[in-house]
Amino acid sequence: MAFIEARGIGRVYPGGVVANDGVDLSVEKGEVHAVVGENGAGKSTLMKILFGIERPDAGTLSLDGRQVHFDGPRDAIDAGIGMVFQHFSLVPSFSVYENVALGSEPRKGIRFDREAAIARVRGLSEQFRLNVDPMPPVRTLPVGQQQRVEILKALYRNARVLILDEPTAVLAPQEVAELFVAIRSLIEQGCTVIFIAHKLPEVLEISDTITVMRQGRTVGTVKAKDVTEHELATMMVGREVALRVDRAPRAAGAEVCTVSNLRLVNARGADVCRDLSLGVRAGEILGLVGVEGNGQAEVMEAIAGLRHVADGRIVVADQDIVPLSVLRRRGIGIASIPEDRIAEGLATGASVAENIVATRLKDRRYVRNGLLDLKAIKANAVRLIEQFSIRVNGPAVPVGTLSGGNMQKVVVARELSEQPKLLLVSQPTRGVDLGATQFIWKTIAAARDAGAAVLLSSADLGELLALSDRLLVFYRGRIVAAFHNREGLSPETLGTYMLGLSEQSPEELRAGL
Amino acid sequence: MNEFLLTVFSAAFLATVIRTSTPLLLATLGGLISDLSGALNVALDGIMLIGCLTAVIVSHYAPWYVGVLAGIGAGAAVGLVMAFFHLRMKADIIIVGFAIGALATGGTVFALSLATGGDKGTSINLPSGAVPAVDLSFLGAIPGIGPALVAIFSGHSLLSWVAAFLVFAIWYFLYRTPWGLWLRAVGEYPAAPEAAGIPVNAVRFWSLIVSGALAGLGGAQLAMFNFIGFTANMTAGRGFIALGAVLLGARHPVGVMFAALLFGAFDGLTNVLPGHYPWIPPELIRMIPFAVTILALLLFSYRAQRALALRGVKA
Numbered sequence: 084m085a086f087i088e089a090r091g092i093g094r095v096y097p098g099g100v101v102a103n104d105g106v107d108l109s110v111e112k113g114e115v116h117a118v119v120g121e122n123g124a125g126k127s128t129l130m131k132i133l134f135g136i137e138r139p140d141a142g143t144l145s146l147d148g149r150q151v152h153f154d155g156p157r158d159a160i161d162a163g164i165g166m167v168f169q170h171f172s173l174v175p176s177f178s179v180y181e182n183v184a185l186g187s188e189p190r191k192g193i194r195f196d197r198e199a200a201i202a203r204v205r206g207l208s209e210q211f212r213l214n215v216d217p218m219p220p221v222r223t224l225p226v227g228q229q230q231r232v233e234i235l236k237a238l239y240r241n242a243r244v245l246i247l248d249e250p251t252a253v254l255a256p257q258e259v260a261e262l263f264v265a266i267r268s269l270i271e272q273g274c275t276v277i278f279i280a281h282k283l284p285e286v287l288e289i290s291d292t293i294t295v296m297r298q299g300r301t302v303g304t305v306k307a308k309d310v311t312e313h314e315l316a317t318m319m320v321g322r323e324v325a326l327r328v329d330r331a332p333r334a335a336g337a338e339v340c341t342v343s344n345l346r347l348v349n350a351r352g353a354d355v356c357r358d359l360s361l362g363v364r365a366g367e368i369l370g371l372v373g374v375e376g377n378g379q380a381e382v383m384e385a386i387a388g389l390r391h392v393a394d395g396r397i398v399v400a401d402q403d404i405v406p407l408s409v410l411r412r413r414g415i416g417i418a419s420i421p422e423d424r425i426a427e428g429l430a431t432g433a434s435v436a437e438n439i440v441a442t443r444l445k446d447r448r449y450v451r452n453g454l455l456d457l458k459a460i461k462a463n464a465v466r467l468i469e470q471f472s473i474r475v476n477g478p479a480v481p482v483g484t485l486s487g488g489n490m491q492k493v494v495v496a497r498e499l500s501e502q503p504k505l506l507l508v509s510q511p512t513r514g515v516d517l518g519a520t521q522f523i524w525k526t527i528a529a530a531r532d533a534g535a536a537v538l539l540s541s542a543d544l545g546e547l548l549a550l551s552d553r554l555l556v557f558y559r560g561r562i563v564a565a566f567h568n569r570e571g572l573s574p575e576t577l578g579t580y581m582l583g584l585s586e587q588s589p590e591e592l593r594a595g596l
Numbered sequence: 597m598n599e600f601l602l603t604v605f606s607a608a609f610l611a612t613v614i615r616t617s618t619p620l621l622l623a624t625l626g627g628l629i630s631d632l633s634g635a636l637n638v639a640l641d642g643i644m645l646i647g648c649l650t651a652v653i654v655s656h657y658a659p660w661y662v663g664v665l666a667g668i669g670a671g672a673a674v675g676l677v678m679a680f681f682h683l684r685m686k687a688d689i690i691i692v693g694f695a696i697g698a699l700a701t702g703g704t705v706f707a708l709s710l711a712t713g714g715d716k717g718t719s720i721n722l723p724s725g726a727v728p729a730v731d732l733s734f735l736g737a738i739p740g741i742g743p744a745l746v747a748i749f750s751g752h753s754l755l756s757w758v759a760a761f762l763v764f765a766i767w768y769f770l771y772r773t774p775w776g777l778w779l780r781a782v783g784e785y786p787a788a789p790e791a792a793g794i795p796v797n798a799v800r801f802w803s804l805i806v807s808g809a810l811a812g813l814g815g816a817q818l819a820m821f822n823f824i825g826f827t828a829n830m831t832a833g834r835g836f837i838a839l840g841a842v843l844l845g846a847r848h849p850v851g852v853m854f855a856a857l858l859f860g861a862f863d864g865l866t867n868v869l870p871g872h873y874p875w876i877p878p879e880l881i882r883m884i885p886f887a888v889t890i891l892a893l894l895l896f897s898y899r900a901q902r903a904l905a906l907r908g909v910k911a
Contacts, residue, residue, distance in 0.1 A: 173788055181777060
């Protein structure tokens with residue numbers, strides 16, 4: 084019997100969504116076991132059951148040969164299971180050691196024994212080659228380090244099994260490499276790692292065994308060395324997939340958007356970027372590459388009108404748009420697919436139809452004499468739901484009840500139902516399943532082919548390389564490299580620039596710009 | 597003018613500041629605890645008022661310390677009620693707070709008239725106990741500064757010294773014990789303590805109870821030392837000033853102590869100014885602490901807004 088055995092796990096959420104339906108998982112001691120599947124395949128639910136957050140409606144769970152029941156995370160932690168979520172649960176103002184010790188503090192009388200906590204955290208960090216200083220507040224740390232603080236938290240509680248939920252989603256390639264070093268060191272010292280992911284090359288690199296899930300069931304378990312990326316993708320989706328976009332080579336047209344000498348500042352008044360210039364032409368996709376927090380998101384926000392411009396010009400269609408409101412900018416043909424669809428892209432309590440019409444409240448087709456034309460709005464929504472194959476039971480359904488992929492399709496439908504001059508796209512497929520990803524990519528590429536200038540920023544280098552015609556690498560608010568996207572441009576090359584390890588000469592930059 | 601300044605910088609005035617600050621400081625500490633746990637306690641004023649009345653009535657029949665304990669108990673009970681509605685019944689904490697406030701304003705007058713047999717203004721027919729003063733006149737033996745020390749520090753309510761100790765105790769609790777770490781974590785980012793297996797709701801529950809207890813203690817001090825006896829709406833907005841003091845004190849025990857002293861000083865001025873400037877209407881003077889609170893909050897809001905504006909968020 085395997086170290087961790089889950090047999091016939093079933094979980095139905097209130098509302099009737101079947102998240103797990105007879106799922107089996109067996110993990111051997113001391114291996115890296117990946118669980119892969121599209122969003123909505125039931126991976127997260129299974130992990131929440133393993134960690135005691137959800138209770139299964141059916142099935143059994145055993146650990147080290149003994150059957151176990153977890154009534155909450157505490158039980159799972161006591162049984163030696165630790166979990167690192169995609170969204171970290173760290174208190175921003177607390178130091179690393181305070182975060183790690185929180186809830187299991189060493190005590191001296193009634194006092195929190197800080198020295199003991201610091202020593203313990205430092206020891207664990209060295210033992211598992213995590214390379215984390217216990218003293219600084221976590222909000223000052225980069226994402227990769229914060230993630231390792233989460234790993235420390237689990238180890239501090241004597242976890243022998245570590246569940247990592249999509250750990251690479253937020254990391255740059257070099258940070259992924261560091262994470263993998265830590266994972267290997269964990270395995271060497273007898274830990275077991277369960278690794279949730281959907282980026283297949285990484286899965287194949289780090290894991291020993293892979294369990295594939297689809298629509299709440301396990302499709303199969305394979306050894307990583309016996310399987311190819313293509314086979315895995317087919318298992319995940321249940322049909323052949325081609326994650327390729329055919330980019331018809333075409334000559335880019337006139338420059339649609341010109342950003343010159345842009346300066347943006349953050350809350351503390353420090354520069355986010357200064358003296359930044361770039362241009363996008365009609366019919367090209369310009370990819371903005373960079374680890375999150377290096378200014379690319381802020382530049383997009385500034386163009387969209389969501390961020391104050393401290394200095395510089397943004398010219399779209401021969402007009403400086405800096406003084407224009409968001410509405411006026413939309414009027415001249417700027418469309419925007421924002422990074423956080425729930426916070427910025429949609430009103431989750433409103434219906435699909437209302438969300439789709441939300442940017443057109445001055446359009447006489449939908450609003451007449453200050454009154455909504457509900458029939459026209461509904462007809463428009465029905466048409467777009469069909470055209471963008473949004474899976475929803477009608478236009479009146481609240482957007483918040485849709486899956487991530489379908490929510491994103493609602494945003495895409497709204498922004499691209501009319502051909503924009505300039506399209507701003509941030510993280511278009513974060514948390515979106517493969518099928519929807521393929522669709523969204525095609526839609527963006529179609530907008531480009533129809534002559535839109537597209538600015539794309541994404542944490543997923545694969546996405547940037549698949550879609551972009553040109554790529555600009557941001558590091559600390561500056562453009563440090565520019566490339567034409569040709570065969571042979573690798574994520575590793577981009578990674579070196581993303582982490583500031585090297586920088587192009589002005590001549591090379593000019594060639595790419 | 598000179599005479600006025602002499603008064604303000606006199607030992608007697610400093611003693612007045614300590615005296616007027618004490619109930620405010622106790623309520624402020626209560627506000628600090630609930631604020632750090634993530635709940636803005638707008639019921640502080642009402643809880644103080646309930647503490648006042650309870651302390652007065654109980655101390656009529658029992659020794660003074662039973663009256664004080666009853667004030668604390670009544671405050672804690674109101675905190676418990678708030679916690680029940682907010683955490684168990686999922687009601688909005690601000691709405692619950694204002695409901696408690698409205699209940700306290702009317703309820704205390706109603707209870708007063710029942711207890712005194714019809715009197716709706718004051719508890720003059722119900723002589724209450726007083727918190728004893730701490731006599732430090734032996735300090736006068738110190739050569740040089742002795743008399744000044746006596747003038748400033750002697751004769752204060754025992755609860756003033758308790759309040760000063762509580763500043764230290766709460767600081768120690770918040771920054772030196774595991775439970776203080778829990779409380780701050782719950783207030784700042786509840787997902788983290790939740791994931792660490794800390795009973796987040798229990799922490800919030802206890803915070804509201806302790807917050808109420810401290811406001812109740814502040815009420816007891818107000819009605820059994822600053823004034824003897826209960827008057828309708830005698831807190832006069834001190835609970836709201838306390839909320840301002842929490843923010844002005846940067847949500848740190850020592851900071852809020854200084855903020856409470858500052859507000860106490862303005863309160864003291866309302867006693868001193870009319871003697872020197874009789875032409876200033878007393879109503880205007882009584883507005884000073886509120887004006888200062890509003891200015892302080894505006895300053896904070898302005899700083900927060902400017903930070904947001906720099907981040908590019910448009911209001």
